Amino acid sequence: MSDIVVLGRTADGLVAAHLLARRGHRVTLIGAESLPDRMSGWVPSELAQDLGMSELAIARPEPWLRAPLGEGGVLELSSEMARSVASIRRISPRDAEAWPRFCERMARLARLLEEIYLAPPPGLIDLRFALRVRRLGRQAMEDLMRLLPMPAAELLDDWFESDALKGALGALAVRHLQQGPRSAGTAFRLLHYHVGAPPGVFRAPSTDLPRALHARPGITLREATAARIAVQAGEVTGVVLIDGQEIRAQSVLSTLDPRRTLEQLVEPGTLDPDLRHALRHIRSRGVVARFALALDEPPDWETLTLAPSLDYVERAYDDVKYGRASARPWLDLLANGKMVDVHMQYAPHGRAAEECIAQLVAPHLPAVWRCAPLPPPAEWPDGQPHHAELSLDQAMWMRPLPELARYRTPIGGLWLGGPAMHPGIPGICGYNCAREIARA
Amino acid sequence: MKRYDAIIVGGGHNGLACAAYLARAGRKVLVLERRERVGGAAMTEEVFPGFRFSVFSYVVSLLRPEIIRELELPRHGLHILPLESTLTPLPDGNYLAQWSDHDQNRRELARHSVRDAEAYDEFGLLLHRMARAIKPLLGVAPPDPGSLDPRELLDLWRLGRYFRGLPEKDLHALWKLLTMSAADYLDEWFEGEALKGTKSASGIIGTLLGPRSPGTAYVLLHHYMGELDGVFRAWGFARGGNGSVSAAIAAAAQAHGAEIRTQASVSKVLVNGSRATAVVLDGGDELRAPIIVSGADPRRTFLGLVGEERLPAEFASAIRRYRFRGSSAKVNLALAEPPRFTCMPEPGPHLRGAISISPSVDYLERAYDDAKYGEISRRPYMDIILPSMLDPTMAPPGKHVMSIFVQYAPYHLNGGWSDARREELGDTVVDTLTEYAPNLKGAILHRQVVTPADIERIVGLSEGNIFQGELTLQQMFFLRPAPAWARYRTPIHGLYQCGAGTHPGGGVMGAAGRNAAMEILGARA
Numbered sequence: 002m003s004d005i006v007v008l009g010r011t012a013d014g015l016v017a018a019h020l021l022a023r024r025g026h027r028v029t030l031i032g033a034e035s036l037p038d039r040m041s042g043w044v045p046s047e048l049a050q051d052l053g054m055s056e057l058a059i060a061r062p063e064p065w066l067r068a069p070l071g072e073g074g075v076l077e078l079s080s081e082m083a084r085s086v087a088s089i090r091r092i093s094p095r096d097a098e099a100w101p102r103f104c105e106r107m108a109r110l111a112r113l114l115e116e117i118y119l120a121p122p123p124g125l126i127d128l129r130f131a132l133r134v135r136r137l138g139r140q141a142m143e144d145l146m147r148l149l150p151m152p153a154a155e156l157l158d159d160w161f162e163s164d165a166l167k168g169a170l171g172a173l174a175v176r177h178l179q180q181g182p183r184s185a186g187t188a189f190r191l192l193h194y195h196v197g198a199p200p201g202v203f204r205a206p207s208t209d210l211p212r213a214l215h216a217r218p219g220i221t222l223r224e225a226t227a228a229r230i231a232v233q234a235g236e237v238t239g240v241v242l243i244d245g246q247e248i249r250a251q252s253v254l255s256t257l258d259p260r261r262t263l264e265q266l267v268e269p270g271t272l273d274p275d276l277r278h279a280l281r282h283i284r285s286r287g288v289v290a291r292f293a294l295a296l297d298e299p300p301d302w303e304t305l306t307l308a309p310s311l312d313y314v315e316r317a318y319d320d321v322k323y324g325r326a327s328a329r330p331w332l333d334l335l336a337n338g339k340m341v342d343v344h345m346q347y348a349p350h351g352r353a354a355e356e357c358i359a360q361l362v363a364p365h366l367p368a369v370w371r372c373a374p375l376p377p378p379a380e381w382p383d384g385q386p387h388h389a390e391l392s393l394d395q396a397m398w399m400r401p402l403p404e405l406a407r408y409r410t411p412i413g414g415l416w417l418g419g420p421a422m423h424p425g426i427p428g429i430c431g432y433n434c435a436r437e438i439a440r441a
Numbered sequence: 442m443k444r445y446d447a448i449i450v451g452g453g454h455n456g457l458a459c460a461a462y463l464a465r466a467g468r469k470v471l472v473l474e475r476r477e478r479v480g481g482a483a484m485t486e487e488v489f490p491g492f493r494f495s496v497f498s499y500v501v502s503l504l505r506p507e508i509i510r511e512l513e514l515p516r517h518g519l520h521i522l523p524l525e526s527t528l529t530p531l532p533d534g535n536y537l538a539q540w541s542d543h544d545q546n547r548r549e550l551a552r553h554s555v556r557d558a559e560a561y562d563e564f565g566l567l568l569h570r571m572a573r574a575i576k577p578l579l580g581v582a583p584p585d586p587g588s589l590d591p592r593e594l595l596d597l598w599r600l601g602r603y604f605r606g607l608p609e610k611d612l613h614a615l616w617k618l619l620t621m622s623a624a625d626y627l628d629e630w631f632e633g634e635a636l637k638g639t640k641s642a643s644g645i646i647g648t649l650l651g652p653r654s655p656g657t658a659y660v661l662l663h664h665y666m667g668e669l670d671g672v673f674r675a676w677g678f679a680r681g682g683n684g685s686v687s688a689a690i691a692a693a694a695q696a697h698g699a700e701i702r703t704q705a706s707v708s709k710v711l712v713n714g715s716r717a718t719a720v721v722l723d724g725g726d727e728l729r730a731p732i733i734v735s736g737a738d739p740r741r742t743f744l745g746l747v748g749e750e751r752l753p754a755e756f757a758s759a760i761r762r763y764r765f766r767g768s769s770a771k772v773n774l775a776l777a778e779p780p781r782f783t784c785m786p787e788p789g790p791h792l793r794g795a796i797s798i799s800p801s802v803d804y805l806e807r808a809y810d811d812a813k814y815g816e817i818s819r820r821p822y823m824d825i826i827l828p829s830m831l832d833p834t835m836a837p838p839g840k841h842v843m844s845i846f847v848q849y850a851p852y853h854l855n856g857g858w859s860d861a862r863r864e865e866l867g868d869t870v871v872d873t874l875t876e877y878a879p880n881l882k883g884a885i886l887h888r889q890v891v892t893p894a895d896i897e898r899i900v901g902l903s904e905g906n907i908f909q910g911e912l913t914l915q916q917m918f919f920l921r922p923a924p925a926w927a928r929y930r931t932p933i934h935g936l937y938q939c940g941a942g943t944h945p946g947g948g949v950m951g952a953a954g955r956n957a958a959m960e961i962l963g964a965r966a
Contacts, residue, residue: 125604125609125612125613125616126601126604126605126612128601131586131601135586135587139587139925140755142586142587143587143920143924143925146586146915146919146920146924147915147920147924148915149914149915150619150620150655150656150913150914150915151914151915155764155915159762180655183654183813184622184653184654184655185620185650185654185655185656185913185914185915186620186655186656282628282629284625312814315813316814319810322653322803322806323803392620392655393620393655394616394617394620394621394625394655398613398616399613399616399617399620403609403610403613
């Protein structure tokens, strides 16, 4: 039994705090963040079990993807294979035939990722990992080797011909990433969002995990901001709050972004200069502008993805390469009653880009609506929710840096468990980290 | 009828290298070349009277030193002249020059950025270490990670052991190089736009990717690979053009007893059951041999010479989706006088090195943006050398030849390639270059423009890809050209591949030809 401070009232922070408390530690959760009730991301059943939660409300729009077609009509992808196939058949019989096979092969790879995501990342040369990959069988192994480094566009072009299908899937693959669907390593992202989902669904669900955990006793919650992490002789001794109060602890688990944790909260000079140098090169560029639309009437759809083709998405990306917001961005809309959340990509962080919204969404909404920008939460560095962009060079054993990938830091008792860590799914990073602490 | 142990289809430098190694091991070998002379894309031609060009490829940087040594290529006429510098002229009249002399180079880099000058050596050391780590892989046949064959498992185990022996830090650095974009990677080291532009340019050669596309950082390594070997520094130019590389390898092959037949176009590989038995020439002649080795690219070999119906379905579909997407063109100029660059107008040592039109990463990325949607780059990247400055026999006295590698000129051009589009490309190149060297336009005596469509038509490289298929991560090592078939063998018994479409890929390296021969001979390289 020890004293542990968890930094950040985030999904990761809550999961970690509750897990450690259930393992008998005295846990203080420090954070002033205002956490929404719901979050997007897979919640594995192991995690729910470990936290003793059976009442979790998991929701996913059904159909999970709706893409309006240029010639009228709409493409709908559902968790029911037959419905998706029927919808695809209206635009391309060939693609309709390929869809179940594609889904089956992707699902097999996602099962592997699910295993890998619930543990610290494997090493780059890891015999057990290699054997596990081999056990998938030849076809799945070859699929994995080819798919990981591939552009999403190339994967989709291999399987499908329809622009509407490829455009929407390609757009979802590059969510929150400063890359286009033609960039290498983006096919893997399609798989990433598939993890934990039924075959044929490439969108993470939303759950009320934060609300469920908030309602639970067992941990001490301090609505405060940490000023610094106290370190003596290379070991953590506690956390000092802004008001000067020190909370002593043998371990500190930070879910804040690694740069903030290690560069701002830890006294300068504690860390090796090589690590500080590497920290500065973690890429965390925000590329999404978010808006809330208020409607008078709820729309007759739950979700709408406006990304008519791979070229459309790629052209939207071209703008952000040169620091501009996309002239014609791709949009993903999620309706919740009369409120609609708009995900607009690409817009460099801090660059408002409202003008084009009206023109793009107007055909799909009733005449009257109001639009308000949703600024990214303060804990997203540069507006990047993953804290470290989820690209192949910052995934698994590289996440966020090889020397930090196993949730430990060079400072004894200081752990990292935020979205910048493997696997980059909110909740699971904190879960994996807390289990490592419990094991240590 | 004469009997052969092996027939090599295609007399490119890889086919010739394979033939030379087989002949050296005592096999009776016949090389069949469709054109009137050997060399494939590595050849020199007198395109205009008195002016000789390496029409397609143009520099040597990667030719394996063991091949030079084992085949005694210098004795057979190979002489490599080093390219000692790279000049990057800038639009504002300034320039960035990279010299082989360390101090001179450092002073020049510091003129642009002191920080870059300081980081440069450390960067070089790191890349050297990475190149050294990768180098042993160039000479091995990639094992099949899905196989249960004891020999394959042993090779896999060896490979694993090799990597486990590397410091973990180096492994992670290598992974970064494999997965990052050249631009992101260089951003971690340098701030100077011209330096980053010029360095990242080496990452995009031969692919339809831009410097901001992940996967392009890896190719930076290749520039350091040649330097490592101590045979010659960085990029070099073969005296007499790149044709003399092929000629030297051909001479070595013949010295070992190989027979080379030109103007012998193979139309078909005959397959009996699942075994290759013979090749059929255009005239209908059949030539038999127990071993047939194709130096042609995977598409031509399997979908052309063998025929899809003879192949296992999974393999055929892997070959069909293997990507070529040629993106580079060549412009060869005959000049009445050397170019006078605004930034360095007087003739000097910079004309004996490479000249790179790559003023910034954004410049290259914009060039890529055009090509991504099927257009010729309005402002292309160019890598230029003046062979006649190094080897006066390439041009009449006082005159010069200029070899311009141009990117991007996409094979899949909107509307397709035509004579008009070819000239449009030539004009774009000359106009762009004239902005940096105003006398150029007036000095041109002749101009030859070679588009990817021309490369495909003349040399037979599918989609004009100079590497016989893009060198991207999903087409490398044990995935090149198809999973399970990266060991130069094919699903057809007795049929092997030895071209750049196999590991380790293109770049006038010769490694694929040598590795294939080793595999055929059952020898460990």
